[in-house]
Amino acid sequence: MKLRQLEMLLERVSGFSTPASHLEQYPTSAPLAARMLFHAAQNGDITGKSVCDLGCGTGILAIGASLLGAEQVTGIDIDEKALEIARQNADKFPVTASFLQVEITSAAKLQGHWDTIVMNPPFGAQVLHADRAFIDCSLETGNQVYMIVNTGSIPFVRSYVKGRANILETVEGMLPIRHCYHFHRKEIRNIRVEIIHMERCAASQ
Numbered sequence: 001m002k003l004r005q006l007e008m009l010l011e012r013v014s015g016f017s018t019p020a021s022h023l024e025q026y027p028t029s030a031p032l033a034a035r036m037l038f039h040a041a042q043n044g045d046i047t048g049k050s051v052c053d054l055g056c057g058t059g060i061l062a063i064g065a066s067l068l069g070a071e072q073v074t075g076i077d078i079d080e081k082a083l084e085i086a087r088q089n090a091d092k093f094p095v096t097a098s099f100l101q102v103e104i105t106s107a108a109k110l111q112g113h114w115d116t117i118v119m120n121p122p123f124g125a126q127v128l129h130a131d132r133a134f135i136d137c138s139l140e141t142g143n144q145v146y147m148i149v150n151t152g153s154i155p156f157v158r159s160y161v162k163g164r165a166n167i168l169e170t171v172e173g174m175l176p177i178r179h180c181y182h183f184h185r186k187e188i189r190n191i192r193v194e195i196i197h198m199e200r201c202a203a204s205q
Contacts, residue, residue: 001068007034009067013060013089016082028060028120028148032173036146036195037064039171040116043197045144046070049115052142054104054134059086059097061118066095073097076110105133110141117142120175121149132160139164143200148175151192164201171195 010030040046047069053062056075063086066073075097077083083099090097102110121134131149138145139161149157151172158167175191 003034003038006038006064006067007031009093010034010060010064012092013058013063014085015058016085026120026175027058029174029176030060032148032175032193033060033064033120035171035173036118036148037061037068039195040118040144040146040197041068043144045116045146050074050113051116051118052076052110052112052114054117054119054138055121056086056099057082057120059089059099061120062086062097062099063090063093063095065116065118066090066097067093070116072114074112074114075099076102076104078103104137110137112141114142115144117145117147119145119147121147135160139198139200145196145198145200147196147198148173148193149196151194154194154196157196157198161198165198166201167196167198169197171197 007030010033015027037046046065048071050072051065051070053075056062056077059075062073062075075086078101080101083101086099117138119134119138122130138147145165154170171194173193173195175193
């Protein structure tokens with residue numbers, strides 16, 4: 001499957017019906033999701049692999065991973081309303097994915113291990129350090145991690161994961177944020193982001 005084909009398919013994924021600001025529920029755009037997943041697939045980290053989408057929301061990354069030939073896909077989120085939409089979205093495609101309601105506060109609650117973790121975690125704009133639980137869980141439950149972060153976050157991430165993971169590469173991207181909360185002033189705002197690819201250190205595996 002080509003990048004543009006994946007992007008067009010992911011355009012069919014519905015977003016949040018009633019997004020929760022404290023969970024920073026912003027839909028991952030189809031172009032950004034496709035770019036991250038296609039890049040991960042080119043690295044050999046999707047096709048034939050077990051993949052977990054942490055904080056899956058309405059399921060775009062999980063669905064995309066399955067479309068690219070992941071052997072087993074799990075989407076995890078705390079919001080049951082979002083998970084119900086994710087299941088409905090998955091039904092639109094010839095994919096197999098499991099969606100589970102779990103609070104991402106500790107790896108023990110996830111009860112699993114995957115080859116690859118993909119995620120667009122909260123940036124910590126509403127709840128300070130909300131992203132750290134996602135990073136911690138990803139490194140305890142996955143070998144390869146692909147995550148979307150605000151541009152300028154790489155120095156923090158590199159310091160935070162020191163001794164646990166190595167940042168192998170970064171890819172620039174754009175995340176469109178549409179007006180969905182009362183504090184938004186613009187109809188749409190494009191946020192510069194970076195896709196970080198991390199590999200868990202052998203000593204941590």
